[in-house]
Structures are given as C-alpha cells and as structure tokens.
Amino acid sequence: MLKKIDVMNHGEKVLQGNEACAEAAIHAGCRFFAGYPITPSTEIIEYLSEALLLQEEGSFLQAEDEISAMCAVIGARWGGKKSMTATSGPGFTLKQEALGYAVETETPVVVVNVQRGGPATGQPTFSSQQDIYQAKYGSHGDYEMICLAPASVQEMYDFTVKAFNLAERFRTPVILLADEIVGHMREKIQIPEQIAVEEHTPVKHCDKPFGRNEKNIPYAVHFFEGHNLLVEGQLHDEKGRRIGHLADKSGVFVGNLIDKIRKNQGDLVDIDHEFLEDAEVAVIAYGTVARSAKRAVRIAREKGIKAGLIKINIVWPFPEEQLKELAATIRTVIVPEMNMGKYCLEIQRCLKQSNVISVPKLGGIIHQPTELLHIIENETGERGR
C-alpha cells in the first residue's frame, strides 16, 4: 500500500545524479546497501556509506566483490529491510546470477546500473546505453524485468523512489538503468515535501507464504515473522517446496513470474511525449539521449517541421500497446541510442506501419541535438520533394 511520507530535507538542491539516487533511496526507505566501488557508480556507495550509518535502522556493507554485494542485498531484504546495490557494466555482468535468484525468489530489491561503454572493461569513464538488453535478458532462464531509464538528475531521484515502490509492489528486482552522463551530471532538482512510498504490511498466519493474490503477485513476507519460510532457488510451489522435477507445475510457476509483469503491464507504463498531435516524424528515445532528442524536436518545431517526441521512462516491460497507439499516425520514427541500435529492434517490431530509423552512436558520447535535427530535416525534406 502506498503511504505518504514527509521528506525532512526537501526543497531545491544542486545534486549529482548518483547523489540524487542515493538520497532518494534513503527517502524511499532503503536501509541496507551493499556494493563494490566501480566507475561511474562509485558516488552512490560513497554517499550511502555515510548516510545509512546515520540512519537508526540503517546498515551498510562494502562487499568483497560484486557478486557478494548482490547476494547480501537479497539476504538483507529477506531480513526485512529495503535494500539496494549499485554498479556498472562489469559489475552488472557479475551480478546476473544472483539477480536471477532475486527474480525467481521474488525478492524486491533495487539494482542501479550506471552504464559505461563496453564490452569488457570498455570505457569506464564514458557513457553508453549498451546494457539495455542485458538489463532485460542478462540472467539465464525466462523472466520479465522492470527497468527504468532516467534522463536527468531529477529523474534519478524520482525514478529511484519509483523503483523501490515497483519492486515492493510486484515483488521483483527493479533495475534503474542510468548512464555515466546522468550519474555524473550536476543539476538543480526539487526534492518534494512528501513522497509516496510502498510500505510493507506484515502478513500474519500465512500457511502458503508464496501463494499469489488476484494480480498474480505473492505476499509481502520476510524472515522472523513466524512463517518458517523456505526461500528456494529451485522452482517452487506456494510453500517453497521444490517442483523443479515436475514439468507441469514448473511451467505454471515460470508462467506466473512472467504474467505478474505482463498482465499488469498497464500499471507499468511511463511515457512522456510532446507535439505528437500533428507530428509526421517522431523521435523515440530513453535515458539521457532523450534530452538531445527533446532539444532537436523543439528546434525542428521552431523551424515549422512537424516533429514530435516520445520519451520512454519504463523501458522494460516494453510498452507495446501504448506505443502503437501514440505512434499510430506517425510516418517516420527516429530512434537514437548510445549503442549499436538495440532498443530500435523492439520499436521496429512494434511499429510495423512506420519507417523506423535507427541512429546508433558508439564511442561513449551522446548524440548532439543538431545531429538529430539533420536527420529530422532529411526525413521530412525528402517527403516534401
């Protein structure tokens, strides 16, 4: 249940994206953080190493490795504390097995991935959006992931709170897919006086602790509440007993993991858009690239070009129906990304009637608004001739 909570140190502030994320975590009720320093996410662990120990219920662990950090966070969540970890490319890869465990055991934790260029050590101090598929498909097996992409320091704050709320509500790990630019950028933000936070209401006398409610979501239970929980990494029934050797029950269980996201997908849509009413060309973007896209679209409008913008905030699950509706009349869709053009494949699959153009960018730098403007002009100009 969402509960309004007063924020002590609200008001206008100049914060770095990573700091805003850490601050938001504390406000959202995060009381445990485990992490391992990695560029460009390190400011989050630095900030929380201080802030959490100043909290009455707070605890902090600088883990021996990325894997341990992810595991400790899951352990702490079952201990009853909202928990988070933060990392970047190589660390995100190392966390994948435990992340899959969190999905399978339906553990609500938040994982921040401040993306850097890859593969391998890649570009530690440069930005990218190359982990967009890893965020969804990184761990083995079938599952659905909830994943948010902030584009500003304000959104680093807002989306972190949202990530905690969605994690608690859907009993699943949620990924905040930031990037180096938004992580290291300093901006003025407004910390609200009140935020809505999903609160844990303990379930009493529950003989099927992993049973599901009408929305296909399991109960909010944790250890030491007298449930005698068995948190099991093998596929399990509502009592936690393994069913991995039973094909029919196993199929139902994995189906439930997927359905609890897919069937509630309507609650998981977060799209900003502007100038779509009469737009002939639209830029669809997420994360920091959406900022360049916004600028390009606004300049285009000033020049009289019928351009529009769609900014996707919850990138996974993919907002298929909503995107189809929004872009129904748009002839040309431009998808700029700081990767080889990955998310564009989803958009191409979804918007079959539109001409979907991928604008990939590698090398760790963001698209300039003028670059995108040229593409918008080219696309509309060609049709004009």
Next chain:
Amino acid sequence: MNPLIERYIKKDSLPYIFCAGCGNGIILNAAIHAIDELGVKEDTACVSGIGCSSWIPPYLNMDVMHTIHGRAIAFAEGLKLSRPEKNIIVFTGDGDCLAIGGNHLLHAANRNINITVILVNNFIYGMTGGQKSPTTPPGSKTKTSPFGAFDDPIDGCGIAMSAGATYCARWTVAHPNQLKKAIKEGIMHNGFSLIEVLSQCPVQAGKSVFQERDPWGMMEAIKSQTIPYKSWIPDKPAGKIPIGTFKEDNSRQEYTDKIRKLKEQLRGMQKETV
C-alpha cells in the same frame, strides 16, 4: 520418525533427498539437537548454497534460504547485517565454501561477523556425480582426475583461522555428540565460527576416494585418519587430519557490534551538534 526430529522438519518434504547412509542426515540431526537444546529456533535462520550439503536446511521447519552456488555466506552476511540480533547458520560444502565461494569465507572470517558456518566436507562433488573437489585427497581417481588427483587439498579450518575466524572446530559424523556441542558453541559464540564436519558420501567418494562403499565402513575409515587435538598445530602428522576445537577467541570485536557502536557514537555526535 524420531519425535524431536519430526518437530523440526517439514514432514511433507520427506523422505530426504540424500542417498542411503549419507552423512548429511546425521549433521542435520546434530544441528536440530543443538538448536533445540539452546531453544533458539524462533531466532535462527539458516542459509545454504548449492550441493548435497546445501539440501540439509531446506527440510528444517524454520526460516531458510537455499541460494546459489558458493554465495551462502554472502547472503548470510546481508541477512545478519539487516537483523544483527538473530542467529544465522550457514550449511555449505567443500566445493561450495572452499572452491566457488572461497572469497566470501575469507572476508566473512576477516570481518568476524557473527554467523555459524557448518562446512560439510565429503571430499568430492557428490551432486554432479563424483568430480574432484578442493579437499579430494591426492591420488584419488575421480571423474575429473582419471589419473589420480594431483592438486593439494585445501584445509578449510586453517584458511578460516588464518583469515580471522574466532571459533573453529572440526569433527567427523562419527562424533555426533561432539559435533552437536561444537554447533552449540558456534551458535553461542559472538563472532565468525566455522565447524568443519568430515562426512561420508557412500556413493561418489565411496567409489573414488575411499574404495569403501559401506556407510559405516566409510565413517570408520574417516575416523581412523583423524587425530584429536586440543588446539591448532599447523604441522600435523603425515596422512592425519586433526580434529577437535581448535580455536575459541573472544578478544576480537564482532562486526555488527562494531557497526552498532559506531552508530551510537555518531548519534551522540549528532545530538551534540544539534
């Protein structure tokens, strides 16, 4: 079913997944007796990783996490840090704790965090079908050492103690009462405790390590290789495995106590500044 055991296990999960004569059931018995005699069932959670030994706690009618390979100690540390007042027991195996999860053992021992690790050493990878483990004796012909194992075995107790574990004991399953006592001491000890249990795997280790497939025969064979020690001596007689309580040190501060004290200090300072 023994009434005490029955009280502590989920009867609808029976029979145990373990092979006939496996030492895991005996370790489960010892743990149940220890928890029962201390009366700490409601305040204790168990964590395990992957492997035969990690199937010990899922039968317990308690809060249990059956996690991923090698990371049981990492999960347990998070759980302990979130609930410092509770007892956390980790069940792990020689592969789980000393191979894939070795790093977590080192760091948890160094932190002296109050968790009790029961390391079940059966000298083999049993669940995957009898491959060499970090503790397999040299010369053993396993599925992955067909010409005889040539890696020197790892000493779990030695590693844990040198990393800073403050309670350390080793027994075999043929010493059930001593094992029970060690588990009790481990739970009561305020710091990182490691209890290594030498156990029999009559199916896999019986075939490739001991050439003796009778469970009791293996238990006697393991027992005959051991030599009782009152404290840790690094130089041990050739071919012998020391058993006993090697270390019980209450002088080092426990990790969650450190955090608690630091937080108290910080709160005091905050009040002063206000």
Next chain:
Amino acid sequence: MKMMEISIDKTYCKGCGICIKACPKCVFAMSEERQSFGSLIPYPAQKEKCIGCKLCEMLCPDGCITVE
C-alpha cells in the same frame, strides 16, 4: 535396568545399516522386510541389550530411530 523401547520408522528408513554397525551393544539386525524403495529394514533384534545411549538416534541419517 529399564527395558528401552526402540522403534524404527519403516516409511523413511533407507536401510543404510549404520545403526546395525554403530550400536555398541549390537542391538540391531537386518530383517527380511523391505520398505517401498526396495531396501531391507533393520529391526531391534536384541532390545534387552540396549543401554539407552541413543547413539543410533544421533547417527540415523533419516531420523527414523526412537529410543525411549
């Protein structure tokens, strides 16, 4: 000395034989009876010899023995 009551749970006994060899007084022997997995089940053949040390209880890997 009081005669001990020894019972073996035939549902979960796997017939590993540890109790037979571990008992210091050789109380147990293998019966002709098989449980559902097909292995033979031990039985307390010489109950009168039992001294109540309960080693069998501790050493039964399947928690099947009760000595009262």
